[in-house]
Structure formats: C-alpha cells, structure tokens
Amino acid sequence: MKGIYLINEKIHINGHLQDESVEIQQAALLDLMDKESVVPVKLNPYQLNQHYTIPHALFYDLKLHKKQIDCLLMYSNETIADFGATYPARWLILKSYFDRILTVA
Incomplete structure (x- = not known):
C-alpha cells in the first residue's frame, strides 16, 4: 500500500515543545507505516523531506500529478x-x- 504522511510542525503534543512534537509525530507515523505496510510516496522530487508539513503543498502536488493514493497518514485529526x-x-x-485516512491517535 502506498501513502503520504503529514506532520504538523505547529502543534504541541501533550505539552511538548514543537521540536519534540515533530519527533513524536515522526516516530509514531513511521511505526504506523511499518505496521500497516505502507510505502511512502514522494510526489515532488525537489521536496526535502519524505513527509509533508504544509497541506497546501500536498494539495498542489496531488492536483498537479492527478494521482489517487492509498492512504494519508496523520498523527491525529488535530x-x-x-x-x-x-x-x-x-x-x-x-x-x-x-x-x-489513518491516524495514530
């Protein structure tokens, strides 16, 4: 199964600092991807990270490539x-x- 994962760099998970919250999201999503056998998809070859952090950029890339993807992974609905x-x-x-759409929490 192929998927894209989205990390929100602006939320604070359980009162953690932003950097720690990003690490928590990253670890949890990589674990979920491993459990669900999800292979990450990278639509934009110039993208620095394997994941997306900006929903508008994800929307733009999906619209540009017109691809249907198996799943979107996020830490939570938040x-x-x-x-x-x-x-x-x-x-x-x-x-x-x-x-x-799969979420960890």
Missing part, C-alpha cells in the same frame, strides 16, 4: 483541524485523493 476549518472545500478535495 494535525489538520486548522486547515480543515479554514479551507473546508479544499480539505474535502484533498481527502478525495486518498482511499483511506
């Missing part, structure tokens, strides 16, 4: 809450590119 509330139509379109 990861995308601000984006979904601010851009509800864009969030619905972004979700439509994935067959499943």
Whole structure:
C-alpha cells in the first residue's frame, strides 16, 4: 500500500515543545507505516523531506500529478483541524485523493 504522511510542525503534543512534537509525530507515523505496510510516496522530487508539513503543498502536488493514493497518514485529526476549518472545500478535495485516512491517535 502506498501513502503520504503529514506532520504538523505547529502543534504541541501533550505539552511538548514543537521540536519534540515533530519527533513524536515522526516516530509514531513511521511505526504506523511499518505496521500497516505502507510505502511512502514522494510526489515532488525537489521536496526535502519524505513527509509533508504544509497541506497546501500536498494539495498542489496531488492536483498537479492527478494521482489517487492509498492512504494519508496523520498523527491525529488535530494535525489538520486548522486547515480543515479554514479551507473546508479544499480539505474535502484533498481527502478525495486518498482511499483511506489513518491516524495514530
């Protein structure tokens, strides 16, 4: 199964600092990917990380490549809450590119 994982660099998980929260998300998502046998997809060859941190960039790359991906992995629904509330139509379109959305928490 192929998937894309999204890490929110601006949330604080369980009161941890931002850097620690990113590490927690990264570790948890890599573990989930291992358990679910998900192979990460990198749509943009110029992207520095294997994961996305900006939902708008993910939306742009999905729209550009017109690919249907098996799953989107996120730490929790909180990861995308601000984006979904601010851009509800864009969030619905972004979700439509994935067959499943998996969260750790």
